[in-house]
Amino acid sequence: MxxxxxxxxxxxxxxxxxxxxxxxxxxxxxxxxxxxxxxxxxxxxxxxxxxxxxxxxxxxxxxxxxxxKYCKYAFETFDANNxxxxxxxxxxxxxxxxxQGDLNDRLGVAFDLYDVSNDGTIDQKELSNLIIATYDLVGETDRKGDKDPKKRAADIIAQLDTAGDKKITRAEFIAGLKADPVLRQLLAPNA
Missing domain, CATH: 1.10.238.10 (EF-hand)
Incomplete structure (x- = not known):
């Protein structure tokens, strides 16, 4: 006791x-x-x-x-000792x-949030699920055309995946978001 x-x-x-x-x-x-x-x-x-x-x-x-949904992913990221x-x-x-950290650190935190499988990469399914969770979080109901989560995830991966393996590594994520402020605002608005 x-x-x-x-x-x-x-x-x-x-x-x-x-x-x-x-x-x-x-x-x-x-x-x-x-x-x-x-x-x-x-x-x-x-x-x-x-x-x-x-x-x-x-x-x-x-x-x-x-x-x-968003909180599930964020909570798991912040609960460092599980x-x-x-x-x-x-x-x-x-x-x-x-x-507070420099841009690389803040983007690294965002990457960790998206890397649900903890394998060091973000695949289309992970990215799509997080986009859906983010839409839910902010109350976005228009998910057609360019806003379709699966299409948006595929487009983002095509843009950031420099290795051509249909996955985004931490380095690709950070470099891609540093180079594209619009994408950074979408995927890491606090960065």
């Missing part, structure tokens, strides 16, 4: 060691880290963000959309990487 209680305390505590790690891996100073932590604990008193709460947060930002929840460290590192 004592072990469970200390585990619970550790998950909500922000130690000097955690602060040092987060300062070393983000551009946040100690005050910003403490502010983020206070907000995180206010929203997640257990110190862990579960999938349900994660979807609720996205729903606030996209009130007319359906965030469930324990079914996001702790403060995972949360802040994901926020920092997707919003």
């Amino acid at each position: 004592g072990g469970k209680q200390s585990k619970k305390q550790t998950s909500t505590e922000l130690t000097d060691k955690h602060i040092a790690l987060l300062k070393a891996n983000t551009k946040y100073d100690e005050k910003a880290i403490r502010d983020w932590h206070a907000s995180f604990i206010r929203d997640c008193p257990t110190g862990r963000l579960d999938k349900k709460k994660f979807v609720e947060v996205y729903q606030q930002f996209y009130p007319t959309g359906k965030p469930d 324990d079914g929840s996001i702790d403060f460290e995972e949360f802040l590192l994901a926020i920092a990487a997707s919003g």
Whole structure:
């Protein structure tokens, strides 16, 4: 019983060691880290963000959309240790990487989101599924013609796949999105 209680305390505590790690891996100073932590604990008193709460947060930002599918992919990307929840460290590192890092880092986070199979490439099915999830998230209902997710995924892969293997590697993804701001806005709007 004592072990469970200390585990619970550790998950909500922000130690000097955690602060040092987060300062070393983000551009946040100690005050910003403490502010983020206070907000995180206010929203997640257990110190862990579960999938349900994660979807609720996205729903606030996209009130007319359906965030469930998109959140499934994003949650799995942010849950670095695959324990079914996001702790403060995972949360802040994901926020920092997707919003603070240099362009390559931010595009790398976007690539990780799309690489659902974790095989180091994005294929047409993965890309199509993420486009559908993104459409659902933002409430996009027009999915005909150029907006058809399968067609759009095929066109994007044809554009970015320099090796001709019908898959996009991390390097192809980053180089392609750096060269094409319109595509970057579509696939990695925060980058």
